[in-house]
Amino acid sequence: MGVTGIGGxxxxxxxxxxxxxxxxxxxxxxxxxxxxxxxxxxxxVFAPFPATSDYFPEDRGFMLNFRVDDLDALSARLTAAGIDVVTNPDWDMPGVGRFARIHDPEGNPIELWQPD
Known part of the structure; x- marks a missing residue:
């Protein structure tokens, strides 16, 4: 027996x-x-990144990634609430999905992922 999922x-x-x-x-x-x-x-996905990665801010030890079912609707709702939503077509990958990024009020990076 091993790990069956993330508990928190x-x-x-x-x-x-x-x-x-x-x-x-x-x-x-x-x-x-x-x-x-x-x-x-x-x-x-559980993936340690190199300490030199520029995938998320260098001063942060982690980035949350949340699966979402409607990235466009969530992005519109977040934008309406005054939350800066960043998208980049280069982040989107056929067969993997679409991505957007936000930060929580304490500056923690969050990636939103709508799987294909």
């Missing part, structure tokens, strides 16, 4: 309550209080 993602925040509420409101992640939420089954 825990990270430090300057204002955990505010940040939990932001994730719940804008991305539907968690309950806003750190409670569990049920996720849809699907692919999950």
């Amino acid at each position: 993602f825990f990270f430090r925040a300057h204002d955990p309550e505010m940040l939990g509420a932001w994730y719940a409101e804008h991305l539907g992640v968690g309950s806003g209080t750190g409670g569990p939420w049920q996720t849809a089954a699907g692919p999950l």
